[in-house]
Amino acid sequence: MKKFYLLALIFSVFVFLVACDNEKSSKTNISENSKKDDSISVDKNLLDVEVTIPSSLFEGQDLDKVIDEAKQDGIKEVTKNPDGSLTYKMTKDKHRELMDEMESGIKEMIEELKKDESFGAIQDIMYNDGFSEFTMVVDKSSFENSFAGLATLGLGINGMYYQVLDGVKDFKVTVNIKDASTDEVLETIVYPDSLNK
Numbered sequence: 427m428k429k430f431y432l433l434a435l436i437f438s439v440f441v442f443l444v445a446c447d448n449e450k451s452s453k454t455n456i457s458e459n460s461k462k463d464d465s466i467s468v469d470k471n472l473l474d475v476e477v478t479i480p481s482s483l484f485e486g487q488d489l490d491k492v493i494d495e496a497k498q499d500g501i502k503e504v505t506k507n508p509d510g511s512l513t514y515k516m517t518k519d520k521h522r523e524l525m526d527e528m529e530s531g532i533k534e535m536i537e538e539l540k541k542d543e544s545f546g547a548i549q550d551i552m553y554n555d556g557f558s559e560f561t562m563v564v565d566k567s568s569f570e571n572s573f574a575g576l577a578t579l580g581l582g583i584n585g586m587y588y589q590v591l592d593g594v595k596d597f598k599v600t601v602n603i604k605d606a607s608t609d610e611v612l613e614t615i616v617y618p619d620s621l622n623k
Contacts, residue, residue: 474502475521479590481510482618525591532557532584539577547574549606556592557585559600566605566612578603582617 484492489512493504496514503515516524536551547568552561560581564574578601585599599617604610 473517474515475518476513476515477521477591477593478507478511478513481512483587483590484510484512521591525588528584528588528591529557532581532588535580535584539580545572545574545577547572548577551577551581553581553585556594557588558594558598559602560585561602561604563604563606564612566607569603569612575603578615582615582620586617 489506489510493506493512496504500520501514501516502520503513505513505515507513532553536553539545539548540551547564548562549565550563552563553559560578562574562578562581569575581601582599586597589597589599598619601615601617602611603613603615605612
């Protein structure tokens with residue numbers, strides 16, 4: 427049961443960080459025209475930062491609740507757009523604060539995953555500066571019969587949100603699962619691609 431509680435915790439932290447992170451987004455205008463639903467916009471003005479996050483990153487969430495939480499966390503304005511995306515408007519200081527919180531939250535999650543006995547197959551998790559790539563070092567025999575693979579979802583989703591809030595246009599997170607004893611890459615998961623399968 428502890429495994430399910432940790433997974434629930436990961437998703438709770440994710441939802442909380444998403445609300446926070448949306449506030450962080452800077453006002454740099456970026457748009458992706460591949461799909462209406464997948465457009466991301468970040469605009470930087472002198473005093474404010476405005477971020478538009480696509481509806482695909484809010485799938486399964488109550489948008490009204492997300493908006494309320496964002497406003498409680500200090501976001502100036504949250505606008506629900508006709509395509510289901512949300513636009514957050516905040517001060518530059520708030521954006522920086524949210525980016526810092528997101529970074530700290532991801533690092534804390536990684537440490538918890540490494541320490542938690544429920545995910546005992548995980549021996550180490552390494553990452554790059556922009557959280558676009560993670561390497562999860564595992565004990566192969568333990569990993570194949572554990573819930574440790576679910577940790578990749580938490581890493582992928584949090585990495586994507588970090589990038590979106592940082593103004594990355596083509597956000598993508600690669601999670602490599604590597605055998606501790608042989609350094610063999612057992613599996614590579616790419617988000618958001620794997621979510622669409």
